[in-house]
Amino acid sequence: MEKSRIIIALDYPNEEQALRFIRQLDPAQCRLKVGKELFTRAGPSLVKRLAAQGFSIFLDLKFHDIPHTVARACLAAADLGVWMLNLHALGGLSMMKAAQEALANNPSRPQLIAVTILTSMNQGGLRQIGLAGTPEENVLQLALLTQEAGLDGIVCSGQEAPALRQALGKEFLLVTPGIRPAGAAPEDQQRVLTPREALTKGANYLVIGRPITAAPDPMVALKAIEAEISNV
Numbered sequence: 001m002e003k004s005r006i007i008i009a010l011d012y013p014n015e016e017q018a019l020r021f022i023r024q025l026d027p028a029q030c031r032l033k034v035g036k037e038l039f040t041r042a043g044p045s046l047v048k049r050l051a052a053q054g055f056s057i058f059l060d061l062k063f064h065d066i067p068h069t070v071a072r073a074c075l076a077a078a079d080l081g082v083w084m085l086n087l088h089a090l091g092g093l094s095m096m097k098a099a100q101e102a103l104a105n106n107p108s109r110p111q112l113i114a115v116t117i118l119t120s121m122n123q124g125g126l127r128q129i130g131l132a133g134t135p136e137e138n139v140l141q142l143a144l145l146t147q148e149a150g151l152d153g154i155v156c157s158g159q160e161a162p163a164l165r166q167a168l169g170k171e172f173l174l175v176t177p178g179i180r181p182a183g184a185a186p187e188d189q190q191r192v193l194t195p196r197e198a199l200t201k202g203a204n205y206l207v208i209g210r211p212i213t214a215a216p217d218p219m220v221a222l223k224a225i226e227a228e229i230s231n232v
């Protein structure tokens with residue numbers, strides 16, 4: 001069975017709540033993302049434990065620092081047995097190359113991807129930090145830099161996926177948060193699409209947090225999303 005295109009963001013305030021949810025899941029059914037909140041609370045031991053249970057873990061710590069520091073952090077993350085990890089493309093070409101080179105000979109080399117422009121940002125937010133151009137233009141520029149550095153893909157919104165697919169080819173991974181089922185509140189996300197729209201536009205993976213984890217019945221919400229994308 002091909003592993004799921006759904007990556008569930010485990011944005012829980014503690015390990016107990018995360019594990020209560022995970023007990024209902026099969027590792028073949030979905031992948032799991034451990035981000036800053038849960039990692040800071042539960043640490044590397046939870047990541048290792050979930051990986052040992054057979055879950056594909058995306059460690060979403062979005063490294064952004066000098067090249068040496070990021071390269072060493074990527075090696076530490078790879079040692080946890082994760083399937084995917086990430087850094088910020090805004091850290092620049094030399095930072096991304098250092099990370100890529102550090103992982104190149106790692107026996108269990110995880111997928112290494114770069115966050116382009118956060119899906120919580122719109123054009124107004126880009127202006128505030130001094131970036132001209134549309135979100136799509138900025139995402140494309142950072143995606144090309146990421147590809148030049150030899151990484152496996154990027155985090156972007158599904159909204160940018162068609163232009164990115166055309167520019168970056170079939171193999172480059174597009175991992176898309178900002179997923180909201182039709183009618184769901186965007187909350188702090190600015191560049192959103194439904195699960196079906198994101199895949200149709202060319203996304204490889206959907207990162208989904210609150211639409212599942214904050215639903216009255218998370219398993220019902222997950223099943224509904226699985227049904228929505230089953231024939232895409």
Ligand SMILES: O=c1ccn([C@@H]2O[C@H](COP(=O)(O)O)[C@@H](O)[C@H]2O)c(=O)[nH]1
Nearest residue numbers: 009035117118119177178207208209210
């Ligand atoms: O650009 C980005 C990069 C990462 N994220 C992360 O994805 C999830 C989305 O959660 P929702 O509850 O579905 O909004 C969250 O863990 C973010 O840290 C992102 O949203 N956008």
